[in-house]
Amino acid sequence: MSDNNGGAIAIKGFDFQAMTVVFFAVKNINDDNFNVYIESEEDFTLNKAEDKAYVQVKSMALSVKKLTKISKKAKKSILEKNLEAGNEGEYLIYLKEMAKQDLNQMERVDDSFIKDDAYVFSDSQRLEIISQFKKDKVDKSIVERVQKSRVFVSKFLDNLNDARIYMIGLMNDNQIDITDNRANLALNELFILIHEKAEYIVKKGHERRDYEKKKLTSKDLGHIFTKTKSRDYFKDFLEDTNYSFLQKEKIKRAREVLFTEYYSARKNMDKVFSSYDLDDDCTSNELIEKMKSKLDNDESNYGDCERFVKIALIIDYISERAANL
Amino acid sequence: MKRLTIKKLIIMDYKEKKAQSFQFDDHINIITSKMSSTGKSSLIKSIFYSLGFDIKKFPNEWNSNQMLFKEYIDIDGNEHSILRNKNYFKVDNEKIFSYKDYAKWLASQMDFELEIQLSKSKRFESVYPTEMLLMNYIDQDKSWDGYLYKNVSDSLNRYGSSKAVKEIVDYDLGISNKEIIQLKDKKTSFNKQKKDKESELTTLNKLNDDFKSKYEENVVPIDLEKVKKDLENQKVQMEISNKEINKSYSKIHNIRSKISIKFQDIEELNKIKNQNANRIKKISNKNGECSYCHSKLTVEQSLSRLELNNNIFDIQFDILKKQNELNLLKKEESSLQKELDSKIKKFDVLGNEEKFAKDKSNMDKYIDIQVSKEIQRKYSNQITNSLEEIEQTKKEINKLSYQISKLNKQMNNKKREIITYFDEQLTELSINLSEPKISNIKFGDFKEIEGSGTENNRAILGAYLSYFRTLNCYGNHQFPFGLDSVIKTEIDGVSLNEIYKAVEHYFLELDNQIFFVALEENLDSIKTNYKKIELTKPILSTHKYDELLKEMSSWLE
Structure with missing residues (x-):
């Protein structure tokens, strides 16, 4: 019996940022050592045995110029905020869109978390950024991190349907064999989880424990997908x-x-x-x-x-x- | 013909304690005395009174109510004794009879079967001794007033006396017998029957005409077979239609029960769904803490939520599925309902077809006519029966009429003969009594013989003697004849020679036992020496009382 019959599950809590977390989690589901630490929804850290990446998510179209533009609210530019997230890994800005002119100048690289489609700034772009940082009196140590900065342009748009379809395809690519509606349910659960973890505030004196709570591991993800898969199996088995x-x-x-x-x-x-x-x-x-x-x-x-x-x-x-x- | 002869009479005045006994000759007895008012009339009255005659008036000194009379009689060789006191009788010293019972006894002894219609009740009743002896006894006090027989006794009053006299005379002479009366009676009854039948027939004819006219008015030509076929067709169609309706009902019922089950299913699913949804709320509060284990942000929480959401999803899916099925069922129900409505409409139309209504009305008329015809047929049968019965009755009446007329003819012949004989007697007596008035008397005419004095007296005597003679010649019963004098008042010294001669010649020579009362002086004219009972005053004697008491003793028993 098909799940496509009528009652499509409405996905609650969708936002571009949460979907981005899911995107990374699914991409790395087969890596047992993978986890994502969710500082906030647009600000999380990807971890692997050897690698680490600080991710900043922006659901907007940006250019190099805009990346370095100081926002009135945060008193910092997007790039600067990303680069100051930590000191041991890569810095990844996940964008909905990148100004074509800028993107064309950028260089495609393999990324340990994304495998493809990540971009690094060209030298001229890097110089441009540095000069801007200098102008903005950004800390020297931060400026040095521009070398490790990468940009990823989202494969899905900032709308649920597009994101959902992409994500299911991605799941299938990663042998997460679940039906459409079950996938929606799983996504729902992931969004809830991501929101909760993002909002969880680390308390003083409980840093170690709370740190774990703000982490989403590939194992956790596996459990969720297994659970989801088992529901389909139940149906299939019963049919048999x-x-x-x-x-x-x-x-x-x-x-x-x-x-x-x-x-x-x-x-x-x-x-x-x-x-x-x-x-x-x-x-x-x-x-x-x-x-x-x-x-x-x-x-x-x-x-x-x-x-x-x-x-x-x-x-x-x-x-x-x-x-x- | 029965002959009654009086042998002996004992009279006893039990108050005065006087008595006397009289022996009679079987034929002629002349009661006589030298002087008038000696008691001759008292004796002859007593002789007939003892036989049962209702004497209107006894002489003043003769107190019949305080007397016992015992008369010894012979009827065709059979001897009887009759004891009378007032209206009580004792026959042959046996039980006491009332007057009526005694009358029956005497009638049966004498074969006297006359019944006369009573004037009040119109019943025919057998007659009393007075009527049996009416023509036989001529009373000095009451028989000479110009009317023959009629006023001699009050006994005749119950019939209407004139009519009774004629009937008695006819009966005595055998010219009006019981048979004719019975036949007439029968004829009357048949006539009444016929009248009743005719009146019934009139009613039946009227009723018959009423129904006939109804039938004629409402003749409805009807093809009964066609109506029958139409009705049968309609019945079949309605049965089919009814079956169809039942089928639809059963389908609808089936669908409704399915719908009900679906509703229940959906309700149950909603319950389970809510159960799961409520459970989800407990998994994490605002702070992501589990209501049960107080753990936060654990993968178990997440998996539980996922599990429950999956349940909800499955349930929701089932609910939707059931909802779809329910909608389909409802759609089917509504289409079945429409189908049923149209079937019911069709059924109603079948049942209310105008043609059928018209046929039904025709049918009603037809039945009405058939019923009328049937009733008319019954009336017609009754009319036929009535007509047959009337015809039968008419035949009976005719037969009776014939018999009556035949008998009447016979009677008339006899009557003519009697009249001839009677007229001859009158003529002879008219000559012998030198009284032309006598020949004017007509047989059977009991109107007053007008006139007065000796002329009238002779005429009456002439009539009585003629009747005595006719009765002697043609009568059916031989009761004794009693003639108390020849005139109303016997006057001493008046020559009645002519009369007594006639009496001897025309009366004393008759065959019946005869009691004739005459003054001794008048007996000179009578040549033959008949037995005479010579009376001297007083006729009852105290000496005889004790001796005769023994013979009357049976009364005292």
Whole structure:
């Protein structure tokens, strides 16, 4: 059954900046050491085992001149603000658009986080920036960092539909095999997470703990996508069984209350079946029946679960294991 | 013909304690005395009174109410005793009869079967002894007033006396017998029946005409077969239509139950959806803290939220799916409802077709006419029956009329013969009594014989004697004849020679037992020596009382 039927999930909390965080996370999902520290939505740090990049996001069209122009509010230019974020990595400005004339002068480089499409300033542009910095009396150490400054022009526009389509394509490129609506759900969750982390204020004395909280890791991302994938697997697996239509409906319905009503029973499944061989050469129904007999014998944990709840628990467990493979 | 003969009479005045016994000859008995007012009339009155005659008036000294009369009689060789006190009778010393019962006894003994119609009740009733003896006894006090027989007794008053006298005379002479009366009676009853039937027929004819006119007025040519076929077609169509309606109802019912289930499903899904949504709110508060574990910004929180959102998504998807199905069902329901409405409309149209209404009205008329025809047919049958019955009754009446007329003819013949005989007697008596008035008397005419004095007396005597003779010759019963004197008032010394000669010749020679009362002096004219009962005053004797008491003892028992 297709997910494209009617109820498209509205993506809440979309903004260009949050989407940019997701963009980097998806790009690096297969790197176990990757994480992103979200200082604020337009100001975050990408980390890998060896590499680090400070990212400044701007959902606007800019030119080199504009990058160095001091804003009245911040009393600093965009570039300067990016360059003063830290001292150990690359400095990346993520833009919606770059003045074509400027971009043409820039040089394409490989970036450890983006792999392609990153640009570095040309020498003349660099001189122009430095002279501007000097004029603005920017700190010498900051000026030196212009060498490590890169610009990335967004592949998606500042609108949800465009961004969403791009992102799903990107997910598929990275073997995150989830359906359109499931992807939306995952994106939603990511946006919520990014907003929360961005808004989280590090308290004095708890810096170490809070630092962790403002981080989004590739592992976290993997869990989210796995969870999402497992939902699709549940559906596919259920389709593969030979339960009747009404029985399948009941199993689906049970699946939808597992979290709210059978949370501990579901959690306990991991313990019961952690060493269980799911690759046994049998049909889906046979597998379910085998596993169900185990649950049937466990009165203390599964006594309250009726037949279809047990089946839903089993399929959900199998789906999660499968999604994690 | 029965003959009654009086053998003996015992009279006892139980107050005065006087009594007397009289023996009678079987044929002629002449009651006589030297002096008038000796008691001759009292005796002859007593003789007939004892037989049951209602004597109008006894002489003053004769207190019949304090007397016992015992009369010994013989009817064709069978002897009987009749004991009378006032209107009570004891026959053969056995039980006491009322006057009416005694009358019946006497009638049966004498085969006297006459019944006369009562003037008040119009009932025919058997007659009393007075009527049986009417022609046989001529009372000195009451029989000579110019009317023959009529005023001799009050007993006749119950019939209307003139008519009764004629009927009695006819019966006595056998010229008006019971048969004719019965036949006439029967004829009267048939005539009444016929009249009733004719009146019934008139009513039936009127009713019949009413229905006939109704039928003629409303003749509706109707093709019954066609109406029947139309109705059958309509019935079939309506049945089909009805089936269709039922089918639609059942479909709608089915759809509605499906809709109801969908509603329930959607409601349940919404509940689960809300359950999941509520759970999401608990996962993180404003500060990103979990309501349950107070953890913040953990991947578990995130995964839980994702899980719940996925649930909500799935549920929402199902809700939408069900909503779509529900919409389809509703659409189907509405189209089925439309279909049903049109089917019902079609059904109604079938049931209310004008043609059908017209046929129905024709049908009603037709049935009405059929019913009228049927009623008319019944009336017609009744009319036929009535006509047949009337015809039958007419035949019966004719038959009776014929019988009556035949009998009447026979009677008339006999009557003519009797009249001839009667007239002969009158003529002879007229000559012998030198009284031309006698020949003016007509048989069966009981009007007053006008006139006065001895002329009139002779005429009446002539008539009585003629009747006695006719009765003797043609009568059906032989009761004794009693003739108390020949004139109303017997006057001493007046020569009645001619009369007594006539009495001897025309009366004393008759066959019946005869009681004749005459003064001794007048008996000279009578040549033959008949048995005489010579009375001297007083006729009852105290000496005889004790002796005769024994014979009357049965009364006292």
